[in-house]
Amino acid sequence: MKLQFTKMQGLGNDFMVIDGVNQQVKLSTDTIRQLGDRHFGIGFDQLLLVENSPRADIDFSYRIFNNDGGEVEQCGNGARCFARFVHDKKLSLKKEIAVETARGVIYPRLEDNGHVSVNMGVPQFTPKEIPFLADAIEEGDRVIHSLDVDGVSFEISVVSMGNPHAVQVVADVEAAPVASIGPKIENHPQFPSKVNVGFMQIISRDEIKLRVFERAAGETLACGTGACAAVVAGIRRGLLNPRVRVITHGGELTIAWEGNSQAVWMTGPAVTVFDGTINLQGEEYAA
Numbered sequence: 001m002k003l004q005f006t007k008m009q010g011l012g013n014d015f016m017v018i019d020g021v022n023q024q025v026k027l028s029t030d031t032i033r034q035l036g037d038r039h040f041g042i043g044f045d046q047l048l049l050v051e052n053s054p055r056a057d058i059d060f061s062y063r064i065f066n067n068d069g070g071e072v073e074q075c076g077n078g079a080r081c082f083a084r085f086v087h088d089k090k091l092s093l094k095k096e097i098a099v100e101t102a103r104g105v106i107y108p109r110l111e112d113n114g115h116v117s118v119n120m121g122v123p124q125f126t127p128k129e130i131p132f133l134a135d136a137i138e139e140g141d142r143v144i145h146s147l148d149v150d151g152v153s154f155e156i157s158v159v160s161m162g163n164p165h166a167v168q169v170v171a172d173v174e175a176a177p178v179a180s181i182g183p184k185i186e187n188h189p190q191f192p193s194k195v196n197v198g199f200m201q202i203i204s205r206d207e208i209k210l211r212v213f214e215r216a217a218g219e220t221l222a223c224g225t226g227a228c229a230a231v232v233a234g235i236r237r238g239l240l241n242p243r244v245r246v247i248t249h250g251g252e253l254t255i256a257w258e259g260n261s262q263a264v265w266m267t268g269p270a271v272t273v274f275d276g277t278i279n280l281q282g283e284e285y286a287a
């Protein structure tokens, strides 16, 4: 059976986007892993599934799978591509939509310059929300936690943007131990659901450089929720202004946060690469 999909990217963070409104889609973990393989499949960091929402006040449901097949709660660069996809495929004529994820509702909006802005919701900091197993003396929504990795102490901030993030400030992002320490923090026992790991270099109060070792996907060219988490962490540490330019290996994003219970806003590009059709066997099908 044939499954139609669209390959998209936001700052080089790339996605296989599937219309689950007009196709009946059922994909196993193994199939997603095979499709995500860059040599034997289509290749992507995340697979995004667009579905109808059962709620009358919500336009769509948004499901996200890392390229290891695991379903996750949130994806920021994907949210911009999601909005571009539903507009270009005429699934919605609205410029602003309400989209339900596994951890709350986000509101993407198409801008006149082709960029997409997304209200990403209110960040959470309590260890239970992340989830993060903080030491007894570190209870509460502290701004900085000490994390022991192989006997070395790392000063991290923990932020939930729906999905979990640990953010470390580094002097030089290009020299940061992304490949070596990233997976150790990702799999650290104090993060029972694992974690996305951001390495942030402060350029000025209005600009940062960021690399993210994504949970399950490894280092990507950019991570939207990672950018939100890093800016929020930097603002809480008193290092950044409320509106920040985030420079990644894949391009630039603008992140804005006014603090406390305000939502985080993310603005950046969302690009269609190509449309495709793939034949699937067995119980994985599109009808």
Ligand SMILES: N[C@@H](CCC[C@H](N)C(=O)O)C(=O)O
Pocket (backbone or CB within 6 Å): 013, 045, 046, 066, 072, 073, 074, 075, 076, 077, 078, 163, 164, 196, 214, 215, 216, 217, 220, 222, 223, 224, 225, 226
């Ligand atoms: N690339 C994403 C985040 C995707 C999910 C993440 N790897 C996780 O496991 O939480 C983004 O742009 O936010």
